[in-house]
Amino acid sequence: QVQLQESGPGLVKPSQTLSLTCTVSGGSISSGNYYWNWIRQPAGKGLEWIGRIYTSGGTNYNPSLKSRVTISVATSKNQFSLNVSSVTAADTAVYYCARDLGAGAPAYWGQGTLVTVSS
Amino acid sequence: EIVLTQSPDFQSVTPKEKVTITCRASQSIGSSLHWYQQKPDQSPKLLIKYASQSISGVPSRFSGSGSGTDFTLTINSLEAEDAAAYYCHQSSSLPLTFGGGTKVEIK
Numbered sequence: 001q002v003q004l005q006e007s008g009p010g011l012v013k014p015s016q017t018l019s020l021t022c023t024v025s026g027g028s029i030s031s032g033n034y035y036w037n038w039i040r041q042p043a044g045k046g047l048e049w050i051g052r053i054y055t056s057g058g059t060n061y062n063p064s065l066k067s068r069v070t071i072s073v074a075t076s077k078n079q080f081s082l083n084v085s086s087v088t089a090a091d092t093a094v095y096y097c098a099r100d101l102g103a104g105a106p107a108y109w110g111q112g113t114l115v116t117v118s119s
Numbered sequence: 120e121i122v123l124t125q126s127p128d129f130q131s132v133t134p135k136e137k138v139t140i141t142c143r144a145s146q147s148i149g150s151s152l153h154w155y156q157q158k159p160d161q162s163p164k165l166l167i168k169y170a171s172q173s174i175s176g177v178p179s180r181f182s183g184s185g186s187g188t189d190f191t192l193t194i195n196s197l198e199a200e201d202a203a204a205y206y207c208h209q210s211s212s213l214p215l216t217f218g219g220g221t222k223v224e225i226k
Contacts, residue, residue: 037215047155047163047206049215062214063120096162104169104210105153109162 002026004097004110011116012091018084018115022097023077030055030075035100038071038082040093041112048093052100053080087117121145123152123207123218131224138194140221142207147187151211154183154192157220158203166205167192199225 008020022036029036038050051061053071061069065084073080084091094114098106122145132138142152150170155163165174167183170190180195194201202225207218 046220047208047217049217052215060213064214098162100210101168104151105155105165105208106163107165107168107174109164112162 002108006110006113018087020082023079029078036080037098037106039096042093092117125218125221129222133226135196140192142190142218144188148209148211150186152190153208155206156203
């Protein structure tokens with residue numbers, strides 16, 4: 001069964017770039033027809049979809065973040081990554097990576113990683 | 120953007136009671152509506168896909184119904200382990216969106 005694990009700095013200074021990596025195990029990131037997603041959740045709040053990258057490399061982003069977000073894939077490492085530029089305190093959240101079932105709901109999730117934006 | 124409105128926000132329920140959570144979409148999304156359960160300090164877990172399709176390993180007391188704009192998650196005979204937040208999610212159009220969540224507490 002596919003497993004996902006987020007990694008990256010837990011603390012980022014305001015105006016800097018937040019960078020996270022999701023490592024996939026139990027299957028190749030380049031096989032099948034799946035979307036690989038990033039989703040975040042501020043403490044005590046709901047879920048916000050950030051964006052996704054398709055197996056072929058195509059991307060979709062949430063317009064609310066689009067100008068600041070980049071999602072990329074490193075197939076040789078079986079990883080995909082998230083960059084969010086010019087962060088503010090509002091970007092403080094638990095960040096999840098997740099894979100869908102195939103053009104549908106994210107079904108396989110990482111455990112999440114807390115990123116705090118603070119000086 | 121499709122807005123998903125869940126109700127209620129909070130529900131306190133006795134074990135073995137039936138729980139009904141609704142999710143209303145701001146426009147028709149067909150059956151592209153999915154339900155998640157999230158327990159404290161855990162990742163969301165997919166319970167129901169495409170409005171009513173069951174997920175392997177999920178107890179049969181969880182069921183979903185609806186299409187278009189109105190959807191329902193039903194938990195038959197609530198168990199203590201079902202205390203959690205429940206979210207609906209649409210994959211009909213971008214940006215993907217989630218409902219605001221319903222917290223279910225066990226009395």
